[in-house]
Amino acid sequence: MPTIAKRLLNWFDQHGRKNLPWQQPIEPYRVWLSEIMLQQTQVDTVIPYFNLFLEQLPTLASLAKAPQDQVLHLWTGLGYYARARNLHKCAQIVMEQHNGQMPSDPEQLEALPGIGRSTAAAIASIAFGKDSAILDGNVKRVLARHHAVEGWPGKPAVVSQLWLHAEHHMPSKRCGDYSQAIMDLGATLCSRSKPKCDICPLQSSCLAHKQGNPQDYPGKKPRKVLPVKTVQMLLIQNLDGHILLQQRPPSGIWGGLWSLPEFPPEDDACQQTEALTGVVSTHTELPPVRHTFSHYHLDIQPQLLQLSANITKAQQVMETAPQLWYNLQQPQELGLAAPVKKLLNQLASAKP
Incomplete structure (x- = not known):
């Protein structure tokens, strides 16, 4: 040949x-x-x-x-x-x-x-x-x-x-x-x-x-319908305007990246927020976001929850790794999941 x-x-x-x-x-x-x-x-x-x-x-x-x-x-x-x-x-x-x-x-x-x-x-x-x-x-x-x-x-x-x-x-x-x-x-x-x-x-x-x-040529990969998963992502904002982030496990989807607290779509966002941090003063449901992986679609329902006070429970979160409060105006250099970065940027740009 x-x-x-x-x-x-x-x-x-x-x-x-x-x-x-x-x-x-x-x-x-x-x-x-x-x-x-x-x-x-x-x-x-x-x-x-x-x-x-x-x-x-x-x-x-x-x-x-x-x-x-x-x-x-x-x-x-x-x-x-x-x-x-x-x-x-x-x-x-x-x-x-x-x-x-x-x-x-x-x-x-x-x-x-x-x-x-x-x-x-x-x-x-x-x-x-x-x-x-x-x-x-x-x-x-x-x-x-x-x-x-x-x-x-x-x-x-x-x-x-x-x-x-x-x-x-x-x-x-x-x-x-x-x-x-x-x-x-x-x-x-x-x-x-x-x-x-x-x-x-x-x-x-x-x-x-x-x-x-x-x-x-080459032959096409057999097509299959991608399944859809749905999740709530909570944008929990304290009185300083900072957002609570959690670090994901080192392996798996978005391994090691910082993301928002996630819950099943049927969970009550306010109850979950209060269990994590403190009392919610306002709750706004933001437009949904779809993120597509190679093997499934992830439909994200973002929920913006603003706290009524930076109470003790909110401060304790800082001591429980891996979590932190993310400053929208002076962002830390962190690895962020792509849709999370998009949501944070949208929130930051919406501020006067």
């Missing part, structure tokens, strides 16, 4: 992206950070997060020393927060077990938290020049179309075929450029919809193009 590497590299030299922030310069920490951020997230979305993250945590050592709240705060809005928690753990392990240097071996990289086979290969090839084949979403699309691999890549048999093709085409030289080239091709020309086959460097050997149906 002829390899596509030469044509891809020629195309990359002329048209590839070479000025992305993580490419200036290319070094292991920046490559690793970008690869984690780019998992299930578009380049345009990642760029401002990447730049801000590096501004505050410019080295692997600084990330390892940072408090988790700072890391989650920098990640707020980027989603899939397990990536941030694993990034933090990974930095600490590299400092402790690898003398502060990212390993160059794909197997050692894959053993670290949050780094799977394709991400390990991307770091090894781009940062260290290893001939390790990658298979992210863009590459799956390119190879599925080029070789007319049928079926959804979430199935083991399909992804196994794609790995064989990925390894076959991986050159022994210019490995980092090749990895970047095949990702770029998938992100620009070989896109999900309206692929630009007329200017694609792989057009002459692409089986899907010959069949005239590139959009049929």
Whole structure:
């Protein structure tokens, strides 16, 4: 089977992206950070997060020393927060077990938290020049179309075929450029919809193009109706205008992030507030918010409850970790769940 590497590299030299922030310069920490951020997230979305993250945590050592709240705060809005928690753990392990240097071996990289086979290969090839084949979403699309691999890549048999093709085409030289080239091709020309086959460097050997149906590849994930869960979120506000937040458990949805007290929709919001803090003076039901996860919709009914006094019970909350009063006008640097951040910002902007 002829390899596509030469044509891809020629195309990359002329048209590839070479000025992305993580490419200036290319070094292991920046490559690793970008690869984690780019998992299930578009380049345009990642760029401002990447730049801000590096501004505050410019080295692997600084990330390892940072408090988790700072890391989650920098990640707020980027989603899939397990990536941030694993990034933090990974930095600490590299400092402790690898003398502060990212390993160059794909197997050692894959053993670290949050780094799977394709991400390990991307770091090894781009940062260290290893001939390790990658298979992210863009590459799956390119190879599925080029070789007319049928079926959804979430199935083991399909992804196994794609790995064989990925390894076959991986050159022994210019490995980092090749990895970047095949990702770029998938992100620009070989896109999900309206692929630009007329200017694609792989057009002459692409089986899907010959069949005239590139959009049929890769196979679609079987659709399922997402279930809907409903919850009340309480915006409990004391006389200082601060809002009560609670830190979520370290694992699970929004693990380690700060959120609002949650209760089932049938619970009485005033009774729950008084059990938590103190007597409610006013209660306002705010417009509902829908937040969609990959596997369900969460319908949030926000309730604004203003306390009549900062009584002893309200002060005691401060002593019972993990809870705190959040200052809307001088926000603490905390990792916040995206809909919670939105609600807090709306409340802050509504104040005169």
